[in-house]
Amino acid sequence: MNKIILAFAISIFYYSTIFGQDFKLTTTLEFGHVTMEDFDYQHDTDLEASAVVLFDKGESIFYINNGLDIRFHRQKRIKILQNAGLDYANITIPYYVDGYGKTEIIKDIKAKSYTLLINGQLVRREIDVDNVFTEVINSNWKQKKFAIPDVQVGTIIEYEYTLETPFKFNLPDWGFQDYIPTLHSEYTLQTVPFYEYIYIAQGITNFTNQRSFQSKGFEHNYAQVKYADMQTTYIMENVPSFVDEGYITSPDHYIMKMDFQLSKINFPRGGSSEIQTTWEKLNEDLHKHDDFGKYIKKSEPIFDDYMATQYLKSNTTAELAQSVITTIKNDFNWNGRYGKYASQKPQQLLKAKSGNAADMNLFLVSALRSSGFKAYPILLSTRNHGRIF
Amino acid sequence: MAEIEVPYQLGNEPKILTASIFDKNDIEVRKINKKDITSKSDIASGSFYEDDYVKSWDMSWNTYPYRIKYSYKIVLEEFLNICNYTPYKNWAIPVEKAILTVQLPIDFQINTSTHKTQKVDSIIANELKFYTWEWSNLPPYKKENYSPPIFESTPRITITALKFNYDISGSQATWKDYGHWQHTMHQGLDDLTESEKVIIDNLIEGINGKVEKVGILHSYMQKSTRYVYVGLETGGLKPYPASYVCENKFGDCKALTNYMQAVLSYCGVPSYQVDVYAGKKPIRLDTKLPSQQFNHVVLAVPMAGDTLWLENTSKYLPFDYTGSFIQNRKGLIIKDSASKLVNIPSFDINDVLQSRITKVSITDDESILLTTNNTYKGPMYESLLYVKHEYSEKESKDFIRNILPIQNAVITNYEIKEPNSKKEVSIIVESEAQNFLIKAGKLKIIPPLFFELLDLENPTQRTRPVRMIAPSHIKDTIYIDSPVINKQISLPETIDVVSEYGSYYESAALHDSLIIITRNYQLYANEYDLKQYLGLFQFNKTISEKRKYFVILIKPNE
Numbered sequence: 039m040n041k042i043i044l045a046f047a048i049s050i051f052y053y054s055t056i057f058g059q060d061f062k063l064t065t066t067l068e069f070g071h072v073t074m075e076d077f078d079y080q081h082d083t084d085l086e087a088s089a090v091v092l093f094d095k096g097e098s099i100f101y102i103n104n105g106l107d108i109r110f111h112r113q114k115r116i117k118i119l120q121n122a123g124l125d126y127a128n129i130t131i132p133y134y135v136d137g138y139g140k141t142e143i144i145k146d147i148k149a150k151s152y153t154l155l156i157n158g159q160l161v162r163r164e165i166d167v168d169n170v171f172t173e174v175i176n177s178n179w180k181q182k183k184f185a186i187p188d189v190q191v192g193t194i195i196e197y198e199y200t201l202e203t204p205f206k207f208n209l210p211d212w213g214f215q216d217y218i219p220t221l222h223s224e225y226t227l228q229t230v231p232f233y234e235y236i237y238i239a240q241g242i243t244n245f246t247n248q249r250s251f252q253s254k255g256f257e258h259n260y261a262q263v264k265y266a267d268m269q270t271t272y273i274m275e276n277v278p279s280f281v282d283e284g285y286i287t288s289p290d291h292y293i294m295k296m297d298f299q300l301s302k303i304n305f306p307r308g309g310s311s312e313i314q315t316t317w318e319k320l321n322e323d324l325h326k327h328d329d330f331g332k333y334i335k336k337s338e339p340i341f342d343d344y345m346a347t348q349y350l351k352s353n354t355t356a357e358l359a360q361s362v363i364t365t366i367k368n369d370f371n372w373n374g375r376y377g378k379y380a381s382q383k384p385q386q387l388l389k390a391k392s393g394n395a396a397d398m399n400l401f402l403v404s405a406l407r408s409s410g411f412k413a414y415p416i417l418l419s420t421r422n423h424g425r426i427f
Numbered sequence: 428m429a430e431i432e433v434p435y436q437l438g439n440e441p442k443i444l445t446a447s448i449f450d451k452n453d454i455e456v457r458k459i460n461k462k463d464i465t466s467k468s469d470i471a472s473g474s475f476y477e478d479d480y481v482k483s484w485d486m487s488w489n490t491y492p493y494r495i496k497y498s499y500k501i502v503l504e505e506f507l508n509i510c511n512y513t514p515y516k517n518w519a520i521p522v523e524k525a526i527l528t529v530q531l532p533i534d535f536q537i538n539t540s541t542h543k544t545q546k547v548d549s550i551i552a553n554e555l556k557f558y559t560w561e562w563s564n565l566p567p568y569k570k571e572n573y574s575p576p577i578f579e580s581t582p583r584i585t586i587t588a589l590k591f592n593y594d595i596s597g598s599q600a601t602w603k604d605y606g607h608w609q610h611t612m613h614q615g616l617d618d619l620t621e622s623e624k625v626i627i628d629n630l631i632e633g634i635n636g637k638v639e640k641v642g643i644l645h646s647y648m649q650k651s652t653r654y655v656y657v658g659l660e661t662g663g664l665k666p667y668p669a670s671y672v673c674e675n676k677f678g679d680c681k682a683l684t685n686y687m688q689a690v691l692s693y694c695g696v697p698s699y700q701v702d703v704y705a706g707k708k709p710i711r712l713d714t715k716l717p718s719q720q721f722n723h724v725v726l727a728v729p730m731a732g733d734t735l736w737l738e739n740t741s742k743y744l745p746f747d748y749t750g751s752f753i754q755n756r757k758g759l760i761i762k763d764s765a766s767k768l769v770n771i772p773s774f775d776i777n778d779v780l781q782s783r784i785t786k787v788s789i790t791d792d793e794s795i796l797l798t799t800n801n802t803y804k805g806p807m808y809e810s811l812l813y814v815k816h817e818y819s820e821k822e823s824k825d826f827i828r829n830i831l832p833i834q835n836a837v838i839t840n841y842e843i844k845e846p847n848s849k850k851e852v853s854i855i856v857e858s859e860a861q862n863f864l865i866k867a868g869k870l871k872i873i874p875p876l877f878f879e880l881l882d883l884e885n886p887t888q889r890t891r892p893v894r895m896i897a898p899s900h901i902k903d904t905i906y907i908d909s910p911v912i913n914k915q916i917s918l919p920e921t922i923d924v925v926s927e928y929g930s931y932y933e934s935a936a937l938h939d940s941l942i943i944i945t946r947n948y949q950l951y952a953n954e955y956d957l958k959q960y961l962g963l964f965q966f967n968k969t970i971s972e973k974r975k976y977f978v979i980l981i982k983p984n985e
Contacts, residue, residue: 086819086820120816121742121816121817122817122818124653127653128655163675171657173468173470173476174466174467174468174480175468176465176467177465177467185475185657185675187675187676188675189653189676189677190651190652190676368489369489369490370489373487390457391488391489392485392487392488392489
């Protein structure tokens with residue numbers, strides 16, 4: 039059922055030598071179980087490393103909550119090696135709020151520090167929930183922030199949290215690489231038959247280990263369909279720190295990560311809906327979309343009326359086209375926001391005289407069409423938004 | 428200009444009353460709706476978290492000119508200032524007209540400080556006092572090099588409440604009163620935890636010297652804590668208690684300074700917090716207006732005949748070093764009923780010395796090997812401490828490349844030495860460069876390896892004074908060695924300029940195949956009004972003109 043193909047169906051760790059050296063994992067991967075090996079750890083291949091990620095483990099599962107929602111749980115352990123690495127003890131966790139009542143939530147944050155004093159005494163400190171703050175970034179994004187207490191050079195910090203999301207199109211992605219070395223990064227995905235995903239593994243030729251199995255235990259029952267979870271784990275080990283070189287488009291285009299995309303929904307009562315399979319299908323979907331294709335169609339008569347009130351130079355066809363473009367450019371302002379969907383009704387746009395990139399450009403398409411031209415919208419991805427695969 | 432922002436603190440949410448756009452015919456063409464207004468966190472850069480927010484909305488329109496009009500209301504329960512107002516929304520945009528009206532209960536006492544603001548109307552009606560200020564046709568301001576912060580030059584008005592309630596009640600009638608309020612608010616915040624006391628006892632066991640004690644304790648704080656700013660409620664002015672730092676091992680300047688004070692006090696060393704406006708280009712205190720004009724706090728530790736000014740947020744600056752961040756300005760020492768403004772010592776000309784030795788070996792093909800051995804004090808010392816500890820190899824190289832006298836030099840080797848007890852740090856850099864000599868017909872010219880002089884506008888364009896908060900002092904010795912140059916060298920005349928602004932000396936001498944250039948540049952810390960600006964400009968220009976003729980020529984073989 040799933041497009042994620044198994045490369046290694048084994049359940050023991052497979053240590054890779056892709057980075058030209060043998061790697062031996064000494065840390066325990068269990069949250070709360072810091073070992074002497076963690077304290078003794080010195081990063082001998084990257085002397086500049088200000089800190090090192092001892093492990094980073096994430097797991098996404100589907101759970102029943104008035105429908106199926108996703109629960110993402112993450113645990114991360116870092117050792118601070120230099121003063122410059124102290125900032126890794128200041129944690130921020132962004133999450134999405136759609137503004138229409140649906141939201142991701144972050145819960146069960148735990149964070150600890152472990153410092154070994156010269157006299158051999160181990161000092162443990164835990165964060166107080168009162169010191170977890172929420173920053174409002176904009177109307178769609180917030181972030182949880184906390185500073186882990188009692189951290190100095192040599193300290194080991196770890197934290198965990200759970201993110202619950204109703205947004206199936208937004209299955210948490212996973213970054214295997216950071217600006218500091220990562221010894222062990224692991225992402226487990228427990229999928230259900232109802233949602234299918236495809237992924238892009240950027241910068242990754244081979245996972246150190248990838249294993250997949252049907253989870254044991256009871257079958258679940260959702261909408262009278264019995265099913266078993268399918269679990270896949272992706273592991274990368276001894277990942278070097280990401281070096282930000284000059285003149286690259288964006289670190290986000292090169293850093294090792296997995297991006298997931300919802301590709302298909304299988305309805306419990308039968309039938310399915312392809313989300314994004316081919317460019318042709320995407321094209322078709324966009325044409326049917328209320329705030330894209332349908333928007334252009336519906337707005338044509340409204341913009342016809344508007345264009346009728348404008349003085350247009352039309353000695354030649356080229357001049358007429360230019361004139362339509364200039365008129366709209368002069369009469370409307372881009373509000374600085376990007377997007378492919380119109381954010382307001384055509385009537386509202388005429389009143390507000392400003393809109394996002396889609397408002398402006400879809401309006402222009404429709405105005406050109408109503409002036410007798412063949413005009414089509416072109417979708418692209420800005421540098422910040424990322425590459426098109 | 429058309430993006431409107433209204434900052435506020437949690438609990439003091441502004442009510443946006445009206446916001447409309449009017450076109451050139453003064454017809455209201457758009458009303459801003461509630462859904463056009465967004466609220467988001469407003470956390471200053473360098474802070475970790477604050478409960479500050481900003482409401483913002485866009486008021487741009489498609490045709491010019493257009494007018495925007497908006498109003499909002501904020502209700503504050505606790506405040507120190509009634510207003511801190513400038514008619515400018517943006518220094519670069521002229522103001523046609525601005526009016527400020529303040530309405531107060533008749534017996535409400537205030538302190539007022541105005542700058543370039545005169546017209547005042549005050550009337551009494553219905554048991555209320557009304558004040559009105561008005562400005563018209565204010566010009567835009569543009570950036571002028573080495574000028575005091577623009578804030579000091581522009582029209583503004585600050586009104587403070589003489590008596591206030593902010594956490595606890597206090598007064599701003601005098602600096603003494605204001606300091607007393609802070610002192611009172613700090614009571615009980617020196618609560619070191621028992622386990623912290625044990626650590627401190629161990630640290631200073633057997634240490635008797637006061638200076639030594641302070642050094643050990645300050646160094647312990649530097650090692651065990653980190654700077655994290657969290658500002659909540661009155662947190663902007665009230666420090667977290669010492670126990671907060673003991674437990675978290677982090678804090679902002681107030682928390683770390685309060686903690687350090689508690690630690691010293693526990694060890695029998697009295698010290699006092701000193702409020703200061705920190706930075707390399709600080710806004711000068713308005714000494715006549717006792718009020719919250721500060722952005723930083725340090726600790727003054729009185730010693731026999733001297734004072735230590737402890738900076739508690741730097742992980743690297745030595746405890747007995749008064750750095751460019753706080754030097755040469757006034758601060759408010761918080762000493763209960765003896766609180767007062769004090770002068771924080773200034774850099775002496777020798778405190779900022781950059782002593783640079785450069786050796787240039789010209790090889791046959793006119794490429795060079797450059798050995799740089801520089802010792803820095805003052806601001807460059809501070810920067811290099813940071814570079815040494817926090818920068819990656821690549822960042823360090825980029826930083827050092829900018830120090831070298833030749834732009835296209837390629838660094839082959841470098842070392843930032845351990846800073847020494849004289850509060851100076853040395854760097855040794857080896858580099859290479861190609862095409863060093865400049866060809867002019869049959870002659871060849873050895874490039875001067877100058878450093879940049881001041882970049883001063885023509886006096887006719889200057890409108891604001893100059894403020895040099897710190898002096899500059901550069902001593903250069905440059906050795907140029909080459910088998911090719913031999914004795915066909917023409918040396919320039921010595922430059923020797925001395926003035927009330929500073930001095931410049933440069934001379935070249937030849938010893939066999941070695942050219943030695945010595946240079947000494949001093950620029951004093953001072954403030955110069957527009958009249959003196961002419962002199963400073965002339966001083967700078969004279970050096971610049973003379974340097975044009977300071978050319979070392981290699982004549983062709985005859």
